[in-house]
Amino acid sequence: MTNKPVKELVVSAIENGTVIDHIPAQSVFQVMKILGLDQVDSQVLFGTNLDSRKYGKKGIIKVQDKFFERDDVNKIALVAPIATIIEIRDFQVVRKEQVEIPDNALKIVKCVNPNCITNNENIPTKFRVIKDIQGELKLKCGYCEKYTNKENMVFI
C-alpha cells in the first residue's frame, strides 16, 4: 500500500469550447445523451451531485473545442430548464445564455404511448411543450395527444 497523498485532479480551464452549468444532478446523463457527448472525440469533463449555492445539487459539463447550435441547446431545456450555456474562446467567456424552453419538440423524443402512430410507422414525432402548474414540463403528442413527462422522455 502506498501512503502518498492522492494528487488533485485539476481540470484546467478550457481554451475553446462550451460549458453547460446548472444542470439538475439527475439530468446530467440525459443531457450528455441529447448532445451526443457519448460519441464525440472531444475532451469531455463532467461532474454531478456537486454543491451549488443556488440550486442544491447540480451537474456541470465542459466540452473542449465544441460549440452547439441554438436548436440543439434548446433540446436540453426539456430536462434542464435552468441550464446556462457558456461559450469560451481563447480562455475568455464570449457568450453566456440561458437555455430557452422550445414551444415544440420535433423528432427528439419518443411518444410514451406504444400505440401512437409514431411508434408504429415511420413518422417523426412532434409534441407541444407544456408547463404544468408545478412548473414541470410535459410533451403533448401532436398525433395521439398523450402526455410524455420528464421521467418518460426517451431521446431519439
Place this chain on the structure above:
Amino acid sequence: MTNKPVKELVVSAIENGTVIDHIPAQSVFQVMKILGLDQVDSQVLFGTNLDSRKYGKKGIIKVQDKFFERDDVNKIALVAPIATIIEIRDFQVVRKEQVEIPDNALKIVKCVNPNCITNNENIPTKFRVIKDIQGELKLKCGYCEKYTNKENMVFI
C-alpha cells in the same frame, strides 16, 4: 460580454471513494452504466478523451464515498480490461488494483441473438468470456453458443 478569464474548474482530491483510471475513452459511458453511476447520489466526476502517456486517449472516473465489490469491478473488465481501481480513504491510496477479466459473465449482458432463449423466456444470461487472437473479448452464450462482441454488449 464579460471579458474575465474563466475560472479553473478544480476537481479536488477526494477524501473517501474510488478512482477508476485507464478506461478506454470510448468505454467510459459503458463503465458508468455498468456501475450504475447514472443513478447514484454520490459526487461523480469524470473526464474522457484525456491524454494518457501510456495509452493514447483515456477516461477516468472518480466517485465520492463509494466502494465497489470485486465482482462489480470485474464486470467493467469486459469493456475496460486495463482499468485500474484505486480506493481512497482519508485522502490516501489504500488499495490499487487492476481489474481481472472474469471467466464467466452471469446476468450482466444480453445475448446478441434475438432468438436465444434468454431473450424470449425469463432465463438469466450466462456466457464464457473468450479472448480472440487480436486480444479482444467476446462472450460465448451458454445457451445458443452465439458470440456477443464488445460493440454489441448491452448491459442489463
